Amino acid sequence: MPHHPEISRVAIIGGGCAGLAAAATLAERGISVTVFEAAKHLGGRARSLEWSGTYLDNGQHILIGAYRETLRLMRLAGVDEANALLRLPLQLIQHDQFCLQASRCLPAPLHVLHGLLRARGLSRGERFAALRFMLKLRLSRFHLSHDLPLADLLARHQQPQRVIRCLWEPLCLAALNTPLDRASAQVFLNVLRDSFARGKHDSDLLLPRIGLSELFAEPLANYVIAKGGAVQRGTTISAITRHDDDYALVAGDATHHFTHVILAVPPFRLAKLVADLAPLAEIARMCDSYDYQPIATVYLQYPPQIRLPHPMLGLAGGLSQWVLDRGQLNGQAGLLAVVISAEGAHMHMSQEELADTVANEIARAFPDFPPTLGRKVIIEKRATFACVPNMPRPPQQTPCPGFYLAGDYTVGDYPATIEGAVRSGIICAEKILDSDTINPHPHPCPASGRGNNTRDPC
Numbered sequence: 531m532p533h534h535p536e537i538s539r540v541a542i543i544g545g546g547c548a549g550l551a552a553a554a555t556l557a558e559r560g561i562s563v564t565v566f567e568a569a570k571h572l573g574g575r576a577r578s579l580e581w582s583g584t585y586l587d588n589g590q591h592i593l594i595g596a597y598r599e600t601l602r603l604m605r606l607a608g609v610d611e612a613n614a615l616l617r618l619p620l621q622l623i624q625h626d627q628f629c630l631q632a633s634r635c636l637p638a639p640l641h642v643l644h645g646l647l648r649a650r651g652l653s654r655g656e657r658f659a660a661l662r663f664m665l666k667l668r669l670s671r672f673h674l675s676h677d678l679p680l681a682d683l684l685a686r687h688q689q690p691q692r693v694i695r696c697l698w699e700p701l702c703l704a705a706l707n708t709p710l711d712r713a714s715a716q717v718f719l720n721v722l723r724d725s726f727a728r729g730k731h732d733s734d735l736l737l738p739r740i741g742l743s744e745l746f747a748e749p750l751a752n753y754v755i756a757k758g759g760a761v762q763r764g765t766t767i768s769a770i771t772r773h774d775d776d777y778a779l780v781a782g783d784a785t786h787h788f789t790h791v792i793l794a795v796p797p798f799r800l801a802k803l804v805a806d807l808a809p810l811a812e813i814a815r816m817c818d819s820y821d822y823q824p825i826a827t828v829y830l831q832y833p834p835q836i837r838l839p840h841p842m843l844g845l846a847g848g849l850s851q852w853v854l855d856r857g858q859l860n861g862q863a864g865l866l867a868v869v870i871s872a873e874g875a876h877m878h879m880s881q882e883e884l885a886d887t888v889a890n891e892i893a894r895a896f897p898d899f900p901p902t903l904g905r906k907v908i909i910e911k912r913a914t915f916a917c918v919p920n921m922p923r924p925p926q927q928t929p930c931p932g933f934y935l936a937g938d939y940t941v942g943d944y945p946a947t948i949e950g951a952v953r954s955g956i957i958c959a960e961k962i963l964d965s966d967t968i969n970p971h972p973h974p975c976p977a978s979g980r981g982n983n984t985r986d987p988c
């Protein structure tokens with residue numbers, strides 16, 4: 531295994547998917563890193579939490595077969611995909627409304643086109659309109675000369691209302707977490723390109739069967755520690771300054787010095803942390819200008835015999851968008867997770883009102899279901915950045931030497947997703963590995979009490 535002792539003092543601030551992907555990539559290449567995570571739990575926006583003697587996730591996450599880097603790192607960290615994820619060939623099923631199932635026999639992209647042609651719930655004309663659109667996108671290699679809101683692109687391509695409602699809107703909300711009239715058409719096409727038009731299994735849905743922390747964050751952290759790295763939970767970095775050849779990171783009373791830093795915090799935490807690094811002022815302003823979108827998850831506990839007809843089911847006509855059966859997925863019998871992506875009227879409701887509304891929608895869809903036994907609402911107000919056309923995104927490499935940015939918001943062609951975050955972390959790690967920086971300090975991860983740092987913008 532290659533070893534790079536000269537760049538062994540690497541700090542990663544943030545133990546979410548991006549930070550841990552960077553840490554594992556460096557660990558794999560023989561560099562021990564120190565990860566600082568402010569929360570007690572790792573995983574950031576993809577984490578599990580305890581509830582009434584069981585665990586929930588902060589939001590139901592769906593992965594797809596095209597998440598190559600995420601799946602590779604999970605394997606590297608010893609996660610058994612068959613045990614951790616339920617892999618289903620692409621299927622979009624909206625209760626009593628619509629059903630699209632990709633062909634299991636045909637290669638990409640024919641498997642999806644075939645699914646579109648046979649989709650139930652659309653007229654022949656509607657199916658052909660969707661098919662024509664997909665073929666045009668493929669001819670243009672899923673590339674637009676100018677980005678625009680997805681709603682405008684769909685109107686230009688004369689997509690019927692029902693196709694929009696049953697197909698494009700649910701896909702847009704699931705992938706971009708941004709309403710159609712604000713969502714970037716180009717980023718949406720990037721997702722279609724990667725999931726529908728490359729390998730047949732790229733469009734597979736991968737539904738977690740274990741808690742999110744166990745799926746990604748904890749195995750990667752264990753891998754990093756096994757390779758000689760450190761993961762410090764409950765450690766908030768409050769300031770970063772540049773000193774000669776290294777960076778001083780302040781955490782409580784301690785100051786830690788590192789030659790390389792990967793800042794893997796969400797964009798709304800960036801400005802304060804880089805306030806002393808003058809060359810990053812423009813990036814801080816850019817991140818401060820972002821707008822965010824929420825995701826609400828309503829967990830409803832029914833008696834254990836209650837099951838949905840499918841592990842994942844769409845609902846139309848109300849607030850509830852997707853319902854996941856945690857009994858079929860995670861062995862939590864009778865527990866349903868109802869997902870509401872992006873902004874909407876529900877954001878003005880109290881948690882009780884929201885839980886009541888969603889429970890009533892489930893009762894209308896499944897009149898045989900008994901009343902709920904328990905309810906829990908989790909709202910992530912800044913779940914993802916609003917993925918709007920031409921959104922500026924900072925590169926991973928910054929003007930400060932040895933200082934990198936990782937996170938789902940950094941340059942890349944994906945929306946805010948696990949895979950986008952993971953890829954950004956890997957890019958940062960590779961840039962460090964490719965750099966020829968000589969570190970004058972031989973000791974890994976020193977902590978000192980040096981408190982009053984001189985300000986030396988890089």
Ligand SMILES: Cc1cc2nc3c(=O)[nH]c(=O)nc-3n(C[C@H](O)[C@H](O)[C@H](O)COP(=O)(O)OP(=O)(O)OC[C@H]3O[C@@H](n4cnc5c(N)ncnc54)[C@H](O)[C@@H]3O)c2cc1C
Pocket residue numbers: 543544545546547548549566567568569572573574575576588589590591592593765766767768794795796799803825826910912913914936937938939946947948949951
């Ligand atoms: C409810 C919900 C549902 C989602 N569904 C999906 C889905 O189905 N599929 C999908 O691919 N993606 C989904 N996402 C998006 C995905 O979770 C995120 O894109 C991804 O987790 C972002 O990872 P990150 O590492 O960039 O940021 P984060 O996860 O935000 O990680 C940043 C970390 O930095 C830490 N931190 C912040 N400040 C400091 C500090 N000063 N010092 C130390 N640590 C600090 C934070 O505590 C956090 O752990 C969903 C997100 C949410 C919220």
